[in-house]
Amino acid sequence: MKVAKQHNKPNPDDRSDNVEKLQHKVQDTIENIEEAHDTMQYASPEEKEKITEKNRRREEAISGMRSEIKDEAHDQQ
16 A cells, blocks of 8 residues: 655744733743642642642743743834
Protein backbone atom coordinates (compact mmCIF):
# COMPACT_ATOMS: atom_id res chain seq x y z
CA MET A 1 0.00 0.00 0.00
CA LYS A 2 1.37 3.34 -1.02
CA VAL A 3 1.19 6.25 1.38
CA ALA A 4 0.28 9.51 -0.28
CA LYS A 5 2.63 12.36 0.41
CA GLN A 6 1.04 15.12 2.33
CA HIS A 7 1.95 18.61 1.32
CA ASN A 8 1.35 20.51 4.51
CA LYS A 9 1.75 24.23 4.26
CA PRO A 10 2.62 26.04 7.45
CA ASN A 11 -0.05 28.36 8.74
CA PRO A 12 0.67 32.03 8.20
CA ASP A 13 2.20 33.76 11.18
CA ASP A 14 -0.78 35.74 12.51
CA ARG A 15 0.19 37.57 15.67
CA SER A 16 -2.65 40.07 15.63
CA ASP A 17 -4.33 38.59 18.70
CA ASN A 18 -1.24 37.52 20.67
CA VAL A 19 -1.65 40.27 23.28
CA GLU A 20 -5.26 39.25 23.91
CA LYS A 21 -4.35 35.56 24.15
CA LEU A 22 -1.51 36.30 26.56
CA GLN A 23 -3.78 38.46 28.71
CA HIS A 24 -6.26 35.58 28.94
CA LYS A 25 -3.44 33.23 29.95
CA VAL A 26 -2.33 35.65 32.67
CA GLN A 27 -5.89 35.89 34.00
CA ASP A 28 -6.32 32.10 33.96
CA THR A 29 -3.03 31.65 35.80
CA ILE A 30 -4.03 34.22 38.44
CA GLU A 31 -7.30 32.35 38.94
CA ASN A 32 -5.36 29.09 39.36
CA ILE A 33 -3.19 30.72 42.03
CA GLU A 34 -6.28 31.94 43.88
CA GLU A 35 -7.93 28.53 43.71
CA ALA A 36 -4.76 26.90 44.99
CA HIS A 37 -4.68 29.31 47.94
CA ASP A 38 -8.27 28.34 48.74
CA THR A 39 -7.45 24.62 48.74
CA MET A 40 -4.42 25.08 50.98
CA GLN A 41 -6.62 25.29 54.07
CA TYR A 42 -7.55 21.63 53.55
CA ALA A 43 -4.11 20.43 52.45
CA SER A 44 -1.54 18.46 54.39
CA PRO A 45 1.81 20.14 55.10
CA GLU A 46 3.37 18.26 52.15
CA GLU A 47 0.58 19.32 49.81
CA LYS A 48 0.87 22.91 51.03
CA GLU A 49 4.55 22.87 50.16
CA LYS A 50 3.80 21.54 46.67
CA ILE A 51 1.06 24.14 46.14
CA THR A 52 3.36 26.93 47.32
CA GLU A 53 6.08 25.81 44.91
CA LYS A 54 3.63 25.49 42.02
CA ASN A 55 2.26 28.96 42.73
CA ARG A 56 5.81 30.32 42.72
CA ARG A 57 6.31 28.85 39.25
CA ARG A 58 2.96 30.30 38.17
CA GLU A 59 4.04 33.75 39.35
CA GLU A 60 7.26 33.42 37.36
CA ALA A 61 5.23 32.43 34.32
CA ILE A 62 2.98 35.47 34.78
CA SER A 63 6.03 37.70 34.90
CA GLY A 64 7.29 36.20 31.64
CA MET A 65 3.89 36.51 29.97
CA ARG A 66 3.59 40.17 31.02
CA SER A 67 7.01 40.84 29.53
CA GLU A 68 5.93 39.12 26.33
CA ILE A 69 2.71 41.21 26.29
CA LYS A 70 4.81 44.38 26.44
CA ASP A 71 7.01 43.13 23.59
CA GLU A 72 4.03 42.15 21.44
CA ALA A 73 2.23 45.44 22.09
CA HIS A 74 5.38 47.35 21.18
CA ASP A 75 5.81 45.31 17.98
CA GLN A 76 2.20 46.00 16.94
CA GLN A 77 2.68 49.76 17.08
